[in-house]
Amino acid sequence: MRLPALRLPVLRLPVVRPPSFSGRLHDPRTATAIGRWLGTALAVCFLTGLFSHVLQHPPAWLAPYLPPRPVWGYRLTQGLHVGVGLAAIVLLFAKLWAVYPRLFVWPPVRSVRHALERLSVAVLVAAAVFQVLTGLLNIAEWYPWPFSFVPVHYAVAWVVAGSVLLHLAVKAPVIRAHWRRRSAGTRALPDETRDGPDRRALMLGLGAAVGTVTVTTVGQSFTPLAPLDLLAPRHPGYGPQGLPVNRTAAAAGVTQAALRDWRLEVRGPAPYRLTLAELAALPQRRVRLPIACVEGWSADAEWAGVRVRDLLERAGARPGAGVRVVSLEVAGAYRVMEMGREYAEDPLTLLALRLNGEVLSVDHGYPARIIAPNRPGVLQTKWVGRLEVL
Incomplete structure (x- = not known):
């Protein structure tokens, strides 16, 4: 007696073929x-x-x-x-x-x-x-x-x-x-x-x-x-005092207590300290400089303050000295910034106290910030607490 042959279903796997492209101009x-x-x-x-x-x-x-x-x-x-x-x-x-x-x-x-x-x-x-x-x-x-x-x-x-x-x-x-x-x-x-x-x-x-x-x-x-400017993340005229703000004082950890007792410390061969009133009593300069951020936005503004080179000379800096700037920021990649001699000696480089005719707002760096020509915005240090002659 012969048993009937078993017919097993044939498993047919789909054939994978590369896609075919009929569109033109893919040449x-x-x-x-x-x-x-x-x-x-x-x-x-x-x-x-x-x-x-x-x-x-x-x-x-x-x-x-x-x-x-x-x-x-x-x-x-x-x-x-x-x-x-x-x-x-x-x-x-x-x-x-x-x-x-x-x-x-x-x-x-x-x-x-x-x-x-x-x-x-x-x-x-x-x-x-x-x-x-x-x-x-x-x-x-x-x-x-x-x-x-x-x-x-x-x-x-x-x-x-x-x-x-x-x-x-x-x-x-x-x-x-x-x-x-x-x-x-x-x-x-x-x-x-x-x-x-x-x-x-x-x-x-x-x-x-x-x-x-x-x-x-x-x-x-x-x-x-x-x-x-419809699709860009910044508008150059939007922000306190007519300028955008990337990093606020709150985000930087700058407190009212730190600002209340603020003194500018300048370290060098002849170190000294200045109150805000004493700093404002020094000869003031006005410059019109753009501030340009790494995110691509930029805007012109009028800045007023004391020339950095005058502050360094008072501290006994020799010609050709650079400067290290230390912010009141609690932490941050740019809390400490250095400028070479070309920037430090430039007459347009200021420790700015005023922006567009007004005292700096706290988010723009009150009581004092750096403004220098041809400089990335992240290096225009805000809430300056100390200058060190290099």
């Missing part, structure tokens, strides 16, 4: 056209960010020689850094849209060279997305991560720069072939001729998007466009 010509803009934006961000980092954290050998002129230098470079960085977000995602089908090529790795190329692209994309998105959150002063933003942002900027150079070296033949309207040969390729109008429309739309982002954010540093 080298489009990627090269967008890449020109994006590469320029990343270069501007890198150079202006490097300048900002050197001003905030100068190496010891360079600190005495940092220039206080032009007075608007930091305002311009940091305004460019943030403005171009916001535009780079649009350009970066447009570039990724143009090339994303290549992320799904099959097989994913065809050779050692191809594997290295894909690895370099992965590093470039990850680092660039990290930079623009964390930079965006930084200008909004929102830090949902456990690391310190400044050193990590600076380090990853070098990773982006290196990845871009490596990518350019690997893709040089493709970039060269598609840099102009006609490819390497004498005639345009068929797809370039067919897609020309669509590509021009894409680039015009991309330019309009970049222009819209720029016009609605750059007013925070370029004050003629301040009325259009």
